[in-house]
Amino acid sequence: MRERFEGIVLFKRKHREHDALVKIFTAAYGTKMFFIKRLEKPNHPMGSQLIPLTMNEYIGTINQEGLSFLTEASTIQFNRLVQSDYTVQAYAAYIxxxxxxxxxxxxxNLLVYELFKLALALLNEGKSPEIIATYIEIYLLKGFGVQLKWDACVICGAKQQPFDFxxxxxxxxxxxxxxEDEFRLHISPKAMYITSLLAQIKLEQVQTVNVSQETLAEIRRLMDEIYKEYVGIRLKSKSYLDQMLENDRKFIQILKRDKPTEE
Ligand SMILES: [Zn+2]
Incomplete structure (x- = not known):
């Protein structure tokens, strides 16, 4: 039977010479793989609705297992900034x-679907990609089976900061x-403050705050340690993001070095 449904494109992959497999996170059926005939040919009628990180409405046949099929598509949200800004895109791809x-x-999984949709909308509005990615990382830990205490000291329950992790x-x-832990991470108090705050608020409450590059780097170090120690997944998009951040760091160092100094 033909169904009408909403979804966000996760990725597409070439299949045989001209066809493609497209994975879409649908609101109603979860993540599904679709077989799209001749998508690799120019001017495919659903071409712009099968670009990763766009949200669209589709009509098609949903199969519980195996591949599903599409007959029509219309754009709900193209997420132009996500598509055009390479930094925003790298964070969105990681998320x-x-x-x-x-x-x-x-x-x-409507909860995660709605969260993902909101994260993309906020990224597209130009909200801080570092902060949004951190929020999503913290939120998804539960789904990876990791329960962490962020709001108070695990030993005594004190809420008085500074905290360390x-x-x-x-x-x-x-x-x-x-x-209590000689291997505590020595994360800066400001980075700890922001991260524990993110763990306690709703994504819609995340405002664009002025966070220094140093603090963002500390937050990244904290989240990287947590994912390395408890989750242990390796994602291609994360390696790409790390490479991009490394290049940015080098670029900033070059800029600093080139700044004329008073001697
Ligand atoms: Zn304590």
Missing amino acids: SQLVDSVVDDNVP SIRQHGVLCQQHFS
């Missing part, structure tokens, strides 16, 4: 791979209990 890793195929204790430590 999309995280989402794809955490949800089970062919099982509806302990991988061994699965959460934050207050200053009195820093000694």
Whole structure:
């Protein structure tokens, strides 16, 4: 039977010479793989609705297992900034791979779908991609089976900051209990403050705050440690993002070096 449904494109992959397989996160049926005939040929009628990170309405045949099929598509949200700004796109691609890793195929997951949709909308409005990606990473930890305590010290329950993060204790430590973990991560107080705040608010409450590059780098170090220690997945989009951040860092160093100094 033909169905009408909404979805966000996760990725597309060439199949045989002219066809493609497109994975779409649908609101009603979860993530599904679609077989698209002749998508690799120019001027495919659904070409712009099968671009990764766009949100569209589709008409097609949904199969519970195996491949599904599309007959028509219309754009709901093209997410122009996500498509055109390479930094925003790199973060959006990373978020999309995280989402794809955490949800089970062919099982509806409206909570994660709505979160993903909102994250893309905020990225497209120009909100900080670093902060949005961190929010999604924290939120999805539960889905990866990881429960962490962010709002109070895991030892005594104190909410008084500064906090630091302990991988061994699965959460934050207050200053009195820093000694409980000799391998605590020594994350800057400001980065800890922002991260524990993100763990406690809704995504719609995330505002664009002025966060320095140093603090963003600390937040990244914290999230990378958490994902490395507890989740242990390797995503291509994450390696790409890391490479991009590394290049940016080098570029900033060159700029600093070239700045005339008073001597
Ligand atoms: Zn404590």
